[in-house]
Amino acid sequence: MGVGEVVPETAGVSVELLATVDLGGEIDGMEGRQLRMRMVTIAPGGVFGPLHDHAGRPGTVYILSGTITDHRDGVATEYGPGAGWPEDRNTSHWLENRGAVPAVEISVDIVAAPTL
Template sequence: MNQSTFRQITLAAALALAGAAHAGVCPADKVAANDLPGAPTAPVGVVDTELASIDLARENVKLEQRRLRLRHMTIAPGGIVPMHSHEDRPALIMVNSGEIYEYNSKCAVPILHKAGETAREFMGTKHWWKNTGSVQVDLTIGDIVNDKKPATMEKMM
């Protein structure tokens, strides 16, 4: 195989993987404010396990009261991750298995997240999640948490 063909194959593979890695997003015609009436406030069927963390006040970034945290979460069929905010807690969520719906304050319809996708949660995001399927959903979550804020997910679960 010549170098040009190799580059074309590599580029095609990278583009295919990049497309597959994006999480479900709100359809452009459904982006709208959503007050999420009746959103659940308590978890159901959720196991949230912290795997590791780094105190960011002790790192070069000097972010007082913040930790970079890695978690594993499972959501049973019918399970709910209750309403919460990401006003100061950015997160990346990898869906390892299953499918789960996100109900987001910026979207008029539920957003489906499938295995192999990564969801981004950042400033202004308020949402809750529900596993409407028949199999457990497994997530890996990396976030920057403010331990001095009483409403963190760690304290809710």
């Protein structure tokens, strides 16, 4: 993030949970973690923020339609359909849709399983 850059709050974003897998029953040492797949839609002018990291929450993103601008380390990179990126412990970013049509991504990550 650039010095003095203001990161907007989340707006114009909808998230649909598509699937989860309890990793504790699948891989030794992964108790309390789950693999999660979501479809995220960012409306034109929408922002998926605020600035957030992926420490302890690695994942990958794949763009289905539209264009998403990924802001990290002071650099804005645009990704369109068929492209994506990894999100690892060093990722600190926020996303926006600068386009005129909704942008849709599939996000797959490993997260703490919700407690009941």
